[in-house]
Amino acid sequence: MGTPLDLTLPGGELTAALVDVPSISGGEGPLADLVCGALRDLPHLGLERDGDAVVARTQLGHGSRVVIAGHLDTVPIAGNVPSRREGDLLYGCGTSDMKSGIAVMLRLAALVPQPSRDVSFICYDQEEVDAERNGLGRLARRHPDWLAGDLAVLMEPTSGRVEAGCQGTLRVLVTLTGRRAHSARAWLGDNAVHRAGPVLTRLAAYEGREVDIDGLRFREGLSAVRIEGGVAGNVVPDRCTVTVNFRYAPDRSPQEALAHVADVLTPHECVLVDSAPGSPPALRAPGVAEFVRLTSQQPTAKLGWTDVSRFAGLGVPAVNYGPGDPEVAHAAEEHVQVSRIAECEAVLRHYLTVKPESF
Numbered sequence: 001m002g003t004p005l006d007l008t009l010p011g012g013e014l015t016a017a018l019v020d021v022p023s024i025s026g027g028e029g030p031l032a033d034l035v036c037g038a039l040r041d042l043p044h045l046g047l048e049r050d051g052d053a054v055v056a057r058t059q060l061g062h063g064s065r066v067v068i069a070g071h072l073d074t075v076p077i078a079g080n081v082p083s084r085r086e087g088d089l090l091y092g093c094g095t096s097d098m099k100s101g102i103a104v105m106l107r108l109a110a111l112v113p114q115p116s117r118d119v120s121f122i123c124y125d126q127e128e129v130d131a132e133r134n135g136l137g138r139l140a141r142r143h144p145d146w147l148a149g150d151l152a153v154l155m156e157p158t159s160g161r162v163e164a165g166c167q168g169t170l171r172v173l174v175t176l177t178g179r180r181a182h183s184a185r186a187w188l189g190d191n192a193v194h195r196a197g198p199v200l201t202r203l204a205a206y207e208g209r210e211v212d213i214d215g216l217r218f219r220e221g222l223s224a225v226r227i228e229g230g231v232a233g234n235v236v237p238d239r240c241t242v243t244v245n246f247r248y249a250p251d252r253s254p255q256e257a258l259a260h261v262a263d264v265l266t267p268h269e270c271v272l273v274d275s276a277p278g279s280p281p282a283l284r285a286p287g288v289a290e291f292v293r294l295t296s297q298q299p300t301a302k303l304g305w306t307d308v309s310r311f312a313g314l315g316v317p318a319v320n321y322g323p324g325d326p327e328v329a330h331a332a333e334e335h336v337q338v339s340r341i342a343e344c345e346a347v348l349r350h351y352l353t354v355k356p357e358s359f
Helices: 011-019 029-040 095-111 135-142 183-188 197-205 254-265 286-295 308-313 338-353
Strands: 046-050 053-057 065-071 084-086 089-091 118-124 151-154 168-177 210-213 216-219 221-229 239-248 271-276 318-320 335-337
Touching (some): 029 046, 065 095, 095 335, 135 308, 168 254, 197 239, 286 318, 286 338
Parallel strands (some): 065 118
Antiparallel strands (some): 168 271, 210 216
16 A cells, blocks of 8 residues: 555645655545545544545534545656655645645644534545546535535645636537548648648637636636647548637636637537536635635636536535645646645634634
8 A cells, every 4th residue: 555644744744745656647546545544543534435535524513514625636747756845845746736735634634633613525536637537526426415515625726825716618629621642642632630720820819808707807718739630651631630628717608618619610510528617706605705704815716627616516615725836737847835835724724723703
């Protein structure tokens, strides 16, 4: 199973230990085993597991419950495991997104045995891949009661400030067709890769909306994220596929977002392959307003999709709040400020120990 996790380690050291256990999406099993083993012997928590998702909950009979959730998986490693420390910066795959957040969560689970409200700690799998594989979605289908609460805090990288709501996201395939020929007689063919040019030009010129919702500004983006085509080095290709990703403001429904992409790319057919709705900021929800007041910071819009949307669909208001820096997430030089890990833990510890009405 590997070296057991010591949940009493300082946040930076615990983050490093988590980073040093690779957990690319679909390969979270070894890390989930370690997390499960570390939480199993804590007497104040009940433990459940579904696949590589681990859920630990207090049952103290309080009148309110907060869910603190984070994903165990990372994007593919880019030569940045094991972790390394340089002053206040800890480098490594997942340091920002979001093993530093997981470290905060695990320390709170171990070191706050008598919170002032009941708490559900959820570590789940496969967030960084297609929505249909998302571990939290699987829990929502199989065990919706495990996700119930008055507020959910997603430990997404936010640089230690509340990011409210989230964008919606969808991906479509645009396929261009042509006719094969020998490249020495290219004029006898119809190059499908060349046909992709107008699509790419239109995407490059696209200007996304900026939308104000509850005082927070969401910015949309439409991007080609993959292009595939070609047969051999001496063949004019007869097929080319462009994958297009649309990140849209939460005032659009998934259906409206797809219609917009189809309109932008007309007359080309857009085949939907993945979609997840956005979530409005919900700043007026009591649980969200309470948490925002406690942080004493002005919230911002979440530019990206997160499982805040999934909780909103279950009727649980949610926010993004974690120590990682979203601007370095997924990068080869991904890192986190160790001091910010401690700051986020202090805010959440305070939230879990003060009486809900005391501020």
